[in-house]
Amino acid sequence: MNKEFxxxxxxxxxxDGKILVVKDLQLDIEEGEFVTMLGPSGSGxxxxxxxxxxxxxxxxxxxxxxxxxxxSIPPHKxxxxxxxxxxxxxxxxxxxxxxxFPLRVRKIPxxxxxxxxxxxxxxxxxxxxxxxxPGQLSGGxxxxxxxxxxxxxxxQLVLMDEPLGALDKNLRESMQYEIKHIHESIGVxxxxxxxxxxxxxxxxxxxxxxxDGKVQxxxxxxxxxxxxxxxxxxxxxxxxxxxAGEVSDISDGKCKxxxxxxxxxxxxxxxxxxxxxxxxxxxxxxxxxxxxxxxxNVHNGKIEEVIYHGDHTRVRINLLGNSEFILKVPNSSSNLxxxxxxxxxxGWNSEDARALDPK
Amino acid sequence: xxSETQKILTTDGIPLEVSLKKSERRNKIKAxxxxxxxxxxxxxTYVFPIGDMLMRSVDDKMVTEMxxxxxxxxxxxxxxxLPEEEVFKxxxxxxxxxxxxxxxxxxSTQLNYTKNGFKSIIKKLRRKSxxxxxxxxxxxxxxxxxxxxxxxxxxxIKRRAPAYTxxxxxxxxxxxxxxxxxxxxxxxxxxxxxILWLRTLEIAFFVTLFCFLxxxxxxxxxxxxxMKYSNLLMICVLLPFWTSLLVRTASWMILLQQQGVVNxxxxxxxxxxxxARPEMMYNKTGTYVAMTQILLPFMVLPLYSVMKTxxxxxxxxGKSLGGTPIVAFWKVYFPLTIPGIGAGCLLCxxxxxxxxxxxxxxxxxxxxxxxxxxAFHMKSTLDWxxxxxxxxxxxxxxxxxxxxxxxxxGIDNIKLG
Numbered sequence: 001m002n003k004e005f006x007x008x009x010x011x012x013x014x015x016d017g018k019i020l021v022v023k024d025l026q027l028d029i030e031e032g033e034f035v036t037m038l039g040p041s042g043s044g045x046x047x048x049x050x051x052x053x054x055x056x057x058x059x060x061x062x063x064x065x066x067x068x069x070x071x072s073i074p075p076h077k078x079x080x081x082x083x084x085x086x087x088x089x090x091x092x093x094x095x096x097x098x099x100x101f102p103l104r105v106r107k108i109p110x111x112x113x114x115x116x117x118x119x120x121x122x123x124x125x126x127x128x129x130x131x132x133x134p135g136q137l138s139g140g141x142x143x144x145x146x147x148x149x150x151x152x153x154x155x156q157l158v159l160m161d162e163p164l165g166a167l168d169k170n171l172r173e174s175m176q177y178e179i180k181h182i183h184e185s186i187g188v189x190x191x192x193x194x195x196x197x198x199x200x201x202x203x204x205x206x207x208x209x210x211x212d213g214k215v216q217x218x219x220x221x222x223x224x225x226x227x228x229x230x231x232x233x234x235x236x237x238x239x240x241x242x243x244a245g246e247v248s249d250i251s252d253g254k255c256k257x258x259x260x261x262x263x264x265x266x267x268x269x270x271x272x273x274x275x276x277x278x279x280x281x282x283x284x285x286x287x288x289x290x291x292x293x294x295x296x297n298v299h300n301g302k303i304e305e306v307i308y309h310g311d312h313t314r315v316r317i318n319l320l321g322n323s324e325f326i327l328k329v330p331n332s333s334s335n336l337x338x339x340x341x342x343x344x345x346x347g348w349n350s351e352d353a354r355a356l357d358p359k
Numbered sequence: 360x361x362s363e364t365q366k367i368l369t370t371d372g373i374p375l376e377v378s379l380k381k382s383e384r385r386n387k388i389k390a391x392x393x394x395x396x397x398x399x400x401x402x403x404t405y406v407f408p409i410g411d412m413l414m415r416s417v418d419d420k421m422v423t424e425m426x427x428x429x430x431x432x433x434x435x436x437x438x439x440x441l442p443e444e445e446v447f448k449x450x451x452x453x454x455x456x457x458x459x460x461x462x463x464x465x466x467s468t469q470l471n472y473t474k475n476g477f478k479s480i481i482k483k484l485r486r487k488s489x490x491x492x493x494x495x496x497x498x499x500x501x502x503x504x505x506x507x508x509x510x511x512x513x514x515x516i517k518r519r520a521p522a523y524t525x526x527x528x529x530x531x532x533x534x535x536x537x538x539x540x541x542x543x544x545x546x547x548x549x550x551x552x553x554i555l556w557l558r559t560l561e562i563a564f565f566v567t568l569f570c571f572l573x574x575x576x577x578x579x580x581x582x583x584x585x586m587k588y589s590n591l592l593m594i595c596v597l598l599p600f601w602t603s604l605l606v607r608t609a610s611w612m613i614l615l616q617q618q619g620v621v622n623x624x625x626x627x628x629x630x631x632x633x634x635a636r637p638e639m640m641y642n643k644t645g646t647y648v649a650m651t652q653i654l655l656p657f658m659v660l661p662l663y664s665v666m667k668t669x670x671x672x673x674x675x676x677g678k679s680l681g682g683t684p685i686v687a688f689w690k691v692y693f694p695l696t697i698p699g700i701g702a703g704c705l706l707c708x709x710x711x712x713x714x715x716x717x718x719x720x721x722x723x724x725x726x727x728x729x730x731x732x733x734a735f736h737m738k739s740t741l742d743w744x745x746x747x748x749x750x751x752x753x754x755x756x757x758x759x760x761x762x763x764x765x766x767x768x769g770i771d772n773i774k775l776g
Contacts (some may be wrong), residue, residue, distance in 0.1 A: 056677055075678040088676035092694045101690070102680035153681065278432070 002066065005031035005189055006052065006157065011061035013047055018029075021047050023213040025061070029191065031156075034183050036192045036200040039210030040236070048210075049159050049193050054078050065157065076105075081150030081158040081188075085165055087142045089134040095121075095145050096130035102153040120148040123182060140171045148177065151188065160192045164199065176202045197237050201225065209233050225283075230270060233354040234281040241287070241325050243280040244358065247271050254350055262320045265296050265350035270357045277358040282348060284326045289338075291347030298347040301325065303340055313338065319346060374636065406763035409691040409754070417558035419524035422469050424461065426453045428741070438517055441510050447497040449518075451488065458485055474515035480504040514538055527748035532556075552749075553731070559729045562646055562718075563711035569651040570658040570707050577655075578699075585672065598658050606655065606718045611649040615640040641723025650719045653711055658703040665699030701768045709757050729753060 006029035007223045007242060013022040022044040029035045035351050050056040052063060053077030070078055090098050099120055102341035103113040121127050123142035134142055150158050160179075164172045180203045183190050194200055201206045201221040209232075217224060217233045228234035231242070243264065249256040255268040257280055266280045291298060301319035312328050314336055319325040327346070329338060338344075367375040423430065428449035436442045457463045463485055470477035480503070487503045493534060500510040518536070529535050533550040537543050544550070577596065581589050599607055614620045622636045631637060639645060669692065677687030716728040722731070729749065736746040 053675075053679055055678075074684075075675070076681050076683050078679075080679060081677065082673045084676055085674060088670060088672040090673065090676070090691055101677070101682070101736065105681045105686055106681075135364060159679075261666040315457065 002031040004028045004064065005033075005066055006047070006191065007064040009062050011051065011063060011065065013044070013051060013056065014059045016163075019287075020059075021213055022051075022058075025213075025215065027215060027218065031066075031189055031190065032187045034180070034190045034205045035202060036194060036204040036207045037205050037210055038040065038093075038194060038197060038200040041195060042295060043210040044213040045193050045195075045208075045210040046161060049161055049191060052191065053076060053080055053159055057099055064223065069121075079153075079155050079157075080156035081153070083143075083146045083150045083158070083160040083163040085162045087134070087146040087163075089142055089149070090126065091134055093134075094130065095126070095132050095134065095137070096257055098134065098145060099130075099149050099152045101200075102149065106153060108153075116152050116154075118186060120152040123151070124148045124178070133176075139167055140175060140235060143167065143175060144260055147182065151182070151186070155188065157189045157191065159295055160190065163192075164194075164196075172199070173202075201237075207238060211236070227269075228354065228356070231281060231359050233280045234354065234356060237359075239284050239328075241282045241284060241322070242359070243320065245280065245320060247276045247278055247355065250274060252293045255355055257355060260321045262299065264299075264320070264353065266353040266355040267351050269354045271355050277285040278355045279357065279359050280353050280355050282353045284328045286352040287327055287346050289327065290345050295347035297353065298345060298351045300343055301346050303338060303342050303344060306338055306340055317344070317346065373538045383486055388750045391634050409751075412747040412750055415744045416527050417525065417527070418744060419519065420522045422466065422632065423522045424518040425466050425469075426450065426516070426519075426534055428453050429516065433517050433520065436517070438514055439510075440544075441497075441508065442513055443706045444495065444497045446513075447735050451491065451496045451500065454484065454488065458488070465482055470516065470519065473519055474512060476506055477512070477515070480512075511538060527745045529753065530745060531749045531752050552729075555727070555729045555732055558643075559712055560651070562643065562726075562728060563708050563714075566648060566650045566654060567658075567704050567707040569647065570654050571704060572656055573651070574658035574662055574703065575696075575700075578659050581659070582665045582666035582669070596656055599653070603722075604716055607653060608649055608717050610722055611645070611652070612640060615645055615648065639727065640721050643722075643726045645721035646718045646726035646728075649721050650711060650714060653717060657706045657710060661702035661706065662696065662699040665696055669695050674744045699766070701764065705761070705764055708760065712757060712760075713753060 003064040007025075008025045010029040011022055011025040012020055014020050025044075025048065028303065030033065030042075035260075036144045039045045039046060043221070047056060051058050054070070054073065058071060062071055065069065065078065065080075090101065093101070096117060099117045100113055103116060108116070113268075117130070121130060124139060124147055126144050126148065129137070129145075131139065134145065138146065146163065150160075158226055163179075164175050167175060176199055179190075183203075192200075194346050201224075204221060206218060207224050209216045209224065211232050217229050219227075224233065225238055228237060234240050237240075242259065243259055245257040245259040245264075247255050247268070248258040250268055250271065250273060253268070255271060257264050257266050257278060266278075271278045286303065288295070299320055301317040303315055304318050304323060305314075305316035307316075310331075312330050315327040315329055316323075317327060369378045373381075397595045432446040432449035433442065436446055454466075457466055463481060467478045467481035470481070484500065484503050484507070487499075491499050499752070506512050513744065515538075518540075531552050533553045534542055535545060577592075581592055581596070583703050584592065590754065612619075614665055616622070617638060617640075619640075621639065622631075625631045626633050626636065657744065673691050673695070674687050677683065677691040680766050682690065712728075713730050714728060715734060718728045719728055719734070722728070730753070733746045733749045733753070736742045736749070
């Protein structure tokens with residue numbers, strides 16, 4: 001497998017000559033991988049995708065596809081499949097004609113093309129829809145046609161630009177699995193852009209978190225969630241409780257962080273020495289109520305809000321001066337004394353409390 | 360099932376349908392009252408004048424009313440040989456009546472339209488008929504002038520018997536009904552209307568084509584440029600709209616005349632010699648140039664409104680799927696603009712086919728259109744029925760184009776904005 005199937009090499013991009021939308025981007029994507037570019041809007045992720053597709057040119061740097069520099073190759077010669085945000089199906093062509101378009105421009109004989117179209121349609125379970133017009137299909141079906149069209153000419157790389165953005169929640173989730181399965185079955189390399197973190201976590205092999213024109217972290221979904229390298233990633237992915245403070249001691253892979261009126265133990269990730277400002281990040285599910293195990297952080301908090309969520313209850317607690325501390329309590333353990341105004345004990349391991357860069 | 364649904368009652372026992380109608384009646388009346396002024400306006404300014412035009416164009420009652428007894432008597436006449444005494448007597452009585460009312464001059468004009476030579480013999484008949492004796496009018500009338508003994512002249516009178524005529528329409532096509540009632544074309548050197556019709560179609564077609572060729576890139580640019588530039592460009596497109604048609608046409612006269620700006624420029628850059636300046640006005644060229652410029656916004660706007668709705672990602676999709684820019688344009692973008700092309704072309708063509716002021720000012724002899732001919736008959740010859748007939752022929756032509764367009768493209772596909 002080619003480790004550097006797609007390679008962004010020191011890519012800069014600016015539209016107006018004043019602001020860099022993409023800054024010094026360095027990114028390698030392995031062949032057959034499903035990589036998601038995740039980030040808030042304006043973070044440069046779509047720009048990266050457009051540069052890869054050839055609709056934008058890098059201001060500086062070079063993009064390589066399978067070892068070839070592609071900056072000077074026009075989009076139609078790159079052979080990259082693409083799924084657009086609003087599907088971009090050709091409204092005046094039937095589903096069959098839409099799928100036949102990339103094959104026809106490649107001068108593939110009709111019987112061979114028909115086979116490929118059948119195969120692509122069955123892959124997205126839309127057999128029998130070939131003669132429909134896109135306008136006669138539902139949003140989900142149009143999305144499947146768009147996916148089938150991007151794959152029908154057997155590209156090595158497929159780009160998807162927020163393809164599920166326009167679908168409702170249930171359909172979006174089932175499409176996520178469907179796209180993931182298609183990727184697994186045909187082994188094509190996929191670069192996927194989204195701002196929906198659960199989508200990214202569900203589908204990807206690796207996720208590149210974008211912010212401010214830079215990749216903040218590129219790693220597998222579990223690592224991204226469990227081990228965020230900076231406070232932006234910790235904040236952006238999943239829910240997060242934070243304490244802002246100052247490192248007062250650091251030794252044996254642990255550090256003491258002095259808060260306004262208390263001191264907690266944390267795992268030093270991006271702090272090096274005493275006196276540094278830091279933001280400690282703790283996932284809600286890593287903190288327990290009335291911990292039975294021995295945990296090295298145990299503090300008292302007051303329940304300020306209880307919100308019932310069906311499978312779990314969200315509890316907002318005023319803890320160590322942070323009134324936005326969130327806990328998720330599974331509803332099976334409802335024997336616990338969770339009532340508004342109660343004082344409870346909360347404990348967590350210092351290993352899960354990551355001392356990151358200050359916000 | 361269906362009988363049950365019919366029996367649905369409201370809570371106070373009135374059938375649902377009745378209740379619904381009652382509650383909607385108020386809204387219907389309101390809606391009608393809202394459109395009533397427009398409806399009235401359309402009837403007064405549109406339906407009524409067109410109806411009047413139609414009547415005028417086929418109306419031929421004048422002679423019918425002037426010679427009622429004659430035409431009654433002529434019913435039995437086979438129209439081959441000279442009519443019987445009865446017809447002559449009836450004609451004499453009708454004629455005396457007209458002379459008493461001093462209307463015989465109109466009769467002579469009308470009959471002269473049908474056949475030359477009536478004017479003088481009617482004048483003569485008026486003088487002589489004062490002294491006619493009772494009885495044997497045939498002999499007496501035939502004695503007035505030898506033409507009264509010519510059966511062709513009586514046939515000509517009989518041709519004016521019907522109250523309605525298609526003669527004006529035939530004239531519009533350079534045709535007429537000859538003595539035997541056959542429809543024939545006028546001799547080649549006297550055909551003017553056919554040339555005008557063909558020229559009108561030709562100019563309308565080419566003006567539409569030029570407008571399309573120029574408007575398509577402009578509209579595309581308008582639809583794809585960023586807002587701040589496209590607004591400026593839009594103002595440039597609309598600016599001519601805000602200027603009087605006469606001013607625009609007059610400015611073309613300044614530009615295109617032989618001592619005009621364009622010719623000066625051509626001479627200046629050495630394209631043409633000073634003594635061989637090309638004539639660009641008072642001919643077809645002038646009409647083409649000025650009309651294309653004036654009708655351009657009518658093509659740009661429908662095209663723009665359609666192009667605005669085409670997502671730029673469609674062209675990108677076309678390219679990413681492997682189509683060269685030309686293929687992507689031709690297979691994806693162009694077909695999607697067809698509703699706008701249809702609307703723009705239809706609009707331009709229909710406007711061009713009835714264009715009047717511009718060809719009148721810059722067209723000269725070889726650049727005038729059928730509408731100029733209509734105006735000529737309205738204002739100069741005062742032959743309003745002929746003008747009406749040609750106007751209706753033009754209207755029919757426009758409706759025919761609309762029908763063909765509907766068959767080919769479908770009127771639902773049209774998009775004006």
